[in-house]
Amino acid sequence: MRVLGIESSCDETGVAIYDTEQGLLGQALFSQVDMHAKYGGVVPELASRDHVQRVLPLVSQVLEASGTSPEQLDGVAYTAGPGLAGALLVGAGVARSLAFGWGMPAVEVHHMEGHLLAPLLEEHAPQFPFVALLVSGGHTLLLDARSLGDYAILGESVDDAAGEAFDKAAKMMGLGYPGGPRIAALAEKGTPGRFRFPRPMTDRPGLDMSFSGLKTFTLNTINDLGGKEALAEQDRADIALAFEDAAVDTLIIKCRRAMEQTGYKQLVMAGGVSANRSLRARLGEQMKKRGVELFYPAPQYCTDNGVMIAFAGALRLQAGESAELPIKVRPRWPLTELAGL
Incomplete structure (x- = not known):
């Protein structure tokens, strides 16, 4: 066809x-x-x-x-x-x-x-059923994907989606739009440990997520340094790294719980944020330790x-x-x- x-x-x-x-x-x-x-x-x-x-x-x-x-x-x-x-x-x-x-x-x-379904385009593709992490634009979802069209929501963002939070944090730092790739690029130059941002909703059970608190914490950190105009390039890089680490950790923690809850051994990640190299590397490492295979689409x-x-x-x-x-x-x-x- x-x-x-x-x-x-x-x-x-x-x-x-x-x-x-x-x-x-x-x-x-x-x-x-x-x-x-x-x-x-x-x-x-x-x-x-x-x-x-x-x-x-x-x-x-x-x-x-x-x-x-x-x-x-x-x-x-x-x-x-x-x-x-x-x-x-x-x-x-x-x-x-x-x-x-x-x-x-x-x-x-x-x-x-x-x-x-985009990861199914790859030569090595997942087979139903699997857990899916969808992080695209205004959507952040964890799904039980049982078969084509048969999806149950395991968890979702209760406020800002991850992609929205990346865009808003980037705007606060004067990085422009779209924010995700700009924060990721800056984070590579960041100083580990200078700032530590919260991992929202990871201190309670469940698979729902929240990213608006990260946005607020980012704004407060910027204001503590004198505002957007006062930020040095290294300040921006350090904030970007702390933000990215917190967002990635939150997604990893929720994915670990979803795999434990379902017992599945395949995790699919898709959407714009799935192109983030830190997320791919760290999530892949965590899933490998648990005997879970991670699938995601080609960057394009x-x-x-x-x-x-x-x-x-x-x-x-x-x-x-x-x-x-x-x-x-x-x-x-x-x-x-x-x-x-």
């Missing part, structure tokens, strides 16, 4: 063609990061307008580069949620129109399921992309699923409401 996938949930326009027998045939991605950086975060209206300009040229580019004609496609997959309503509508409208014009089915894809598939949407869509189309009229998007869409296949 050959599927065209379109991702437009936030600030990346992604298009890809995935074939269940031949694998990835082509992909293209346009990031709006530079456009939003001047505002310190994503501006929804600007994001939607840019998707309108980018998506069809990217579809044409991927079709041509992969040597695929519409007649060779078996369906069109698109992100139906969660995400920014306007951005989702652009991708959904284009995908459904193409599918209708080409006389083939379309299928809705849950953005977070796309991330969850950690952030939003069309490949994960084409792949997830292909699996759902293979199972006989397709989208019905009218066209709908779901800016808020719990993973637990997905249909199991």
Whole structure:
């Protein structure tokens, strides 16, 4: 089965063609990061307008580069949620129109399921069931992934997601947007032990998480040093290291508990924050000690992309699923409401 996938949930326009027998045939991605950086975060209206300009040229580019004609496609997959309503509508409208014009089915894809399944694109892939740690944008979730579409939430952030906390902490230090990669780069130059930030909600049982306290502690530390303008470069590096250590430790502690609770021996990590090198290294080390195998996507598939949407869509189309009229998007869409296949 050959599927065209379109991702437009936030600030990346992604298009890809995935074939269940031949694998990835082509992909293209346009990031709006530079456009939003001047505002310190994503501006929804600007994001939607840019998707309108980018998506069809990217579809044409991927079709041509992969040597695929519409007649060779078996369906069109698109992100139906969660995400920014306007951005989702652009991708959904284009995908459904193409599918209708080409006389083939379309299928809705849950953005977070796309991330969850991305590690299955790798040569050495996990097998259901497994625990999944999803750390993407405004989402931080620990899931019991029993089978395709059958997911139970084990724990989640009760306030800011990990990615949001990274972005906000970076903004406090004047590092710009997006914050995660900037904090990670600075942390490599930090002085270990100069600052120690709290590990929220790790002193109590359970798998829920909280990252807003880290944001507040970061702000207080900056103010104690005289404010953002008074920070020396080494101050920023030391704060970045303390922040990253605290966030990574919190995720590791919760993952350890999730593996103990489920008894599973496979842990999948996906989403933008999963590209963090410290998190990968330290979580992998901790899981290895416990006989747990850690899986994560290639770096280019950690952030939003069309490949994960084409792949997830292909699996759902293979199972006989397709989208019905009218066209709908779901800016808020719990993973637990997905249909199991």
